[in-house]
Structures are given as C-alpha cells and as structure tokens.
Amino acid sequence: MMNSLIVDAWKGKRTDRVPIWLMRQAGRYLPEYREIRAKAGGFLAMAYNPAYAIEITLQPLRRFELDAAILFSDILVVPHALGLKLEFLEGEGPKLETVSTAKDVSNLKTDGFLSRLDPVMEAVAGVRARMPKNKALIGFAGAPWTVASYMIEGGGGHDFSKIKAFFKNDPDGFSALIDVLVRSTVSYLDAQIRAGAQAVQLFESWASVLCGDDFRWCVVEPNIRIAKAIKTMHPDVPLIGFPRTDNTDDLLNFAAAGAFDVIGLSQGITPRWAAQNVQPSACVQGNLDPDLLLRGGPEMVLASQNICEALDAGAFVFNLGHGVIKETDPSHVAVLIEAVHGFKRKA
Ligand code: CP3
Numbered sequence: 001m002m003n004s005l006i007v008d009a010w011k012g013k014r015t016d017r018v019p020i021w022l023m024r025q026a027g028r029y030l031p032e033y034r035e036i037r038a039k040a041g042g043f044l045a046m047a048y049n050p051a052y053a054i055e056i057t058l059q060p061l062r063r064f065e066l067d068a069a070i071l072f073s074d075i076l077v078v079p080h081a082l083g084l085k086l087e088f089l090e091g092e093g094p095k096l097e098t099v100s101t102a103k104d105v106s107n108l109k110t111d112g113f114l115s116r117l118d119p120v121m122e123a124v125a126g127v128r129a130r131m132p133k134n135k136a137l138i139g140f141a142g143a144p145w146t147v148a149s150y151m152i153e154g155g156g157g158h159d160f161s162k163i164k165a166f167f168k169n170d171p172d173g174f175s176a177l178i179d180v181l182v183r184s185t186v187s188y189l190d191a192q193i194r195a196g197a198q199a200v201q202l203f204e205s206w207a208s209v210l211c212g213d214d215f216r217w218c219v220v221e222p223n224i225r226i227a228k229a230i231k232t233m234h235p236d237v238p239l240i241g242f243p244r245t246d247n248t249d250d251l252l253n254f255a256a257a258g259a260f261d262v263i264g265l266s267q268g269i270t271p272r273w274a275a276q277n278v279q280p281s282a283c284v285q286g287n288l289d290p291d292l293l294l295r296g297g298p299e300m301v302l303a304s305q306n307i308c309e310a311l312d313a314g315a316f317v318f319n320l321g322h323g324v325i326k327e328t329d330p331s332h333v334a335v336l337i338e339a340v341h342g343f344k345r346k347a
Contacts, residue, residue: 004136006067010199010238010262010283012315018308019067020340021138022293022333024323025060026072030330032059043088044080047073053123057137058130063330065337067317068136068199069127071192073120075142075203078184079151081116083109093156100152100166102173108180114187121195128196138240139197141188143204144181144222151177160209167218178222186229193234201240201264202226205322207254208245208266215250219243220257227259240264240285244322248273255282267321271310283315288336290320296332301339308343 006019027033036052037043046052056072076094080086085097099105128137141147152163167174189200207219220243227239241260245251246268255263255278263278265271265286274284288307292300308318318340324333 004067004134004198006136006317007198007238009315009317010240012261012283014313014315014345016345018316018318018340018343018345020318020337021066021068021070022060022320022324023070025064025066025070025333026056027324028326029324029328030059030063043074044086047077048119050119050122050126053119054126054130057123057127060333061132061135064333065341066135068138069131070138070140070201071120071124071127071197073123073140075140075147075205076150077117077120078141078147078181078188081109081113082180082184083107084151094150095155096150098152098154099177100162102170102176105173105177105180110180110184113184114191117188117191121191124192124195124197128198136198137196139189139192139200141185141192141200141202143202143207143219143226143243144178144185145210145218146204146206147181147185148174148177149206149209160206164209167214178218182222182225182229185226189226189230190233193230193237197237199238199240199262200230201242204241204243207243207250208247211245211247211250215245215247216253219250220254223254224257224259231259238262238283242285248277252277258282262317264319265321269321271307275311275313279311279314279316283317284311285317285319287319287321290322290325290328293320293332293336294325294328296329296335300332300336304336304339305343308340308345312345 005015009015009019040046040052053072057069061069087095131137149163238261240262242264243254244266262283262285267287267289278284292303
C-alpha cells in the first residue's frame with residue numbers, strides 16, 4: 001500500500017504539511033531536459049520513446065523535493081493518435097493538421113486509437129516502477145475544448161475565431177467532435193490509470209476564451225462527462241480539473257458539479273475567495289503566478305506564504321497558476337519548495 005501525503009490532500013484531507021508539484025516541472029528550464037532533447041532530435045521523438053519519457057518525468061524528482069511526478073507527454077498526442085499530423089517546431093510550438101468540417105470529424109481514426117498510444121502506457125508503467133513510494137505519479141490529458149481548439153485552429157498563437165465559428169455554424173459537427181474527444185480521453189485516462197497513474201489531471205488551458213452558457217456547454221459538460229466516466233471505473237483515483245479561467249462565475253459552475261476531487265486555480269483567482277467558495281467542497285490546487293517563480297527572491301517567497309495562509313484551513317496542494325516558464329532558474333524552484341514545505345499549518 002502506498003502512503004502519500006499528496007494523495008491524502010487530493011482526497012480532501014487537510015495534511016500536516018502542504019504538498020507541492022508544478023505544472024511543466026519537466027521541461028526546457030532544466031539543462032538535463034535540453035540535453036535529452038538535443039540527443040532525441042525533437043519533442044515527439046522524446047514523448048514516444050518510453051526510455052526518454054521515463055527519464056524526463058523523473059528528472060525534476062531527482063533535483064527537487066517534489067511530492068509528485070507528472071508524466072512527460074503532451075495533450076496533442078490524442079489528436080495525433082486520432083490520425084492528425086503533428087509537428088513541434090523548435091521555438092514555434094506545435095503545428096497540428098486541422099479539421100474544418102463534420103466530414104473531417106467523421107474521418108478521424110478512432111479504430112486502433114489506444115494502441116497508437118502504447119509507448120505512453122509503457123512510460124507510465126516504467127515511471128511507476130521507479131517512483132519513490134511516498135510520491136505520486138500524475139497522468140493527464142487535455143480537456144475537449146482545449147484539444148479541439150488546436151484541432152480546428154492548427155497550432156499556437158490562434159485567436160479562436162475558427163473554433164467559435166465551427167461551434168456556432170455547425171453545432172452538430174462540433175458536438176460530434178466533442179463526443180469523439182470525450183470517448184478517446186476516457187479510454188486514454190483509463191489506460192494511464194491501469195498502467196500506474198495514481199491521479200489524473202484534465203488540462204482545460206483555454207477555458208477563459210468562453211463564458212456563461214458557452215462555457216457551460218463547451219467546458220463544464222465535456223469535463224464532467226469524462227470525470228464521471230473515470231470515477232465509475234476508478235472510484236478511488238483523485239481527479240483534478242483545471243479550468244484555466246479567472247471568471248469566478250464560470251469557475252463556480254465548473255466546481256459546483258462536484259465531479260472533480262481537486263480544482264486547479266489559475267493565478268488570477270484570489271486564494272481567499274477560493275478558500276470560501278471552492279475549498280469547502282474540493283481540494284484546491286494552485287496558484288502562484290509563474291512569473292513570480294521566474295523572478296524568484298523574497299517576493300516569490302512572500303507570495304507563496306500568502307497563498308498557503310489563505311488556503312490553510314482545508315485540503316490544499318501547492319502549484320503554479322500555469323506552467324513553469326522556460327527561462328526560469330531551477331534554483332528558484334528549490335527555494336519555492338523549501339518555503340512551501342517549511343510553511344507551518346495552524347494547529
Ligand atoms: O507538466 C509537465 O511537466 C508534463 C508534460 C506536459 C507537456 N505539455 C510537455 C511539453 C504537459 C502536462 C503538457 C500539457 C500541454 N501541452 C498543454 C496544457 C497545459 C498548458 O501549458 O496550458 C498545452 C496547451 C500543450 C500544447 C503545447 N505543447 C504547446 C502550446 C507547446 C509549445 C509551447 C511551450 O510551452 O513549449 C507544447 C510543447 C511542450 N509540451 C514542451 C513540453 C516540455 C516543450 C517542447 C520542447 O522541448 O520544445
């Protein structure tokens with residue numbers, strides 16, 4: 001049996017000390033990552049090579065006293081396994097083949113989808129076998145709206161005009177796409193859990209593009225369908241939702257459904273507001289501004305202590321409001337972890 005502080009916190013317990021992991025804790029800010037990237041020759045060559053993926057997942061745990069590892073992969077392997085061409089160009093981010101009609105959606109290659117992700121499962125099992133017993137391995141996937149936005153717009157730096165037009169002009173085609181993503185994501189997360197992931201996070205990184213009814217329909221509903229399906233299969237595995245928005249009405253709609261054990265907060269959410277409005281019904285995870293980690297120093301430490309104090313009364317896991325910025329000095333991460341682990345919770 002494993003005995004892990006962070007799993008207790010995710011399941012709603014107020015733990016004796018505050019556990020911490022960071023989104024994008026593996027990646028370009030670490031010299032040992034850049035070394036492997038140069039050897040492998042590209043992002044996908046690393047992500048689909050279990051030996052590299054295992055090594056990169058474990059790199060931040062060798063350096064830092066983190067409480068969890070997150071699988072090294074990317075949210076875009078799902079559309080890739082559905083048959084869309086994918087490239088990661090150095091310095092430019094991802095480039096994904098697009099879908100633009102209902103016909104394109106029906107041409108997605110759902111047959112054999114999961115078997116094309118076998119190398120990911122091999123990496124999950126390999127990491128789990130090498131993980132210290134008191135730390136947890138997090139699996140993940142992109143949530144449907146965020147993944148669909150890459151599938152329709154094609155890459156980074158988009159303005160979401162195409163996906164909004166698709167959604168408004170062809171609601172049936174759009175919901176067929178969301179359905180494919182919900183089903184694929186459920187089978188993908190189920191497979192990660194069976195391979196050894198001890199919690200899973202759904203990244204809805206582009207949640208803030210929508211609000212109100214559109215948010216409810218495109219963000220809340222699909223996230224909840226996935227969470228409920230996974231809960232039925234794996235009732236004891238903590239589910240982390242990360243609807244990256246600073247709109248408190250939308251965030252409350254997301255959290256009120258009660259489908260996730262943990263709600264990840266972006267840095268625009270006030271921790272004291274979250275303590276009153278989110279933490280009573282879920283563990284809260286967040287939410288230091290990654291820019292403060294980039295800058296480091298006393299300002300970062302003070303901000304982290306303020307977050308810990310605001311969320312001290314309930315279940316809480318420290319994280320950033322978004323991923324580690326690639327120019328971050330790794331020594332700032334060590335200082336942050338020491339500050340969070342050193343935080344004295346009230347008796
Ligand atoms: O958090 C981790 O350490 C685990 C690994 C992980 C990666 N991507 C590795 C990666 C995770 C959880 C992701 C999720 C992801 N990928 C999201 C959701 C989270 C978020 O950041 O909002 C999104 C939107 C993507 C899509 C994506 N992948 C983009 C836009 C880019 C390029 C821009 C960037 O930040 O690098 C990637 C590439 C990527 N994914 C890298 C890494 C380490 C950099 C690749 C490289 O070495 O060039």
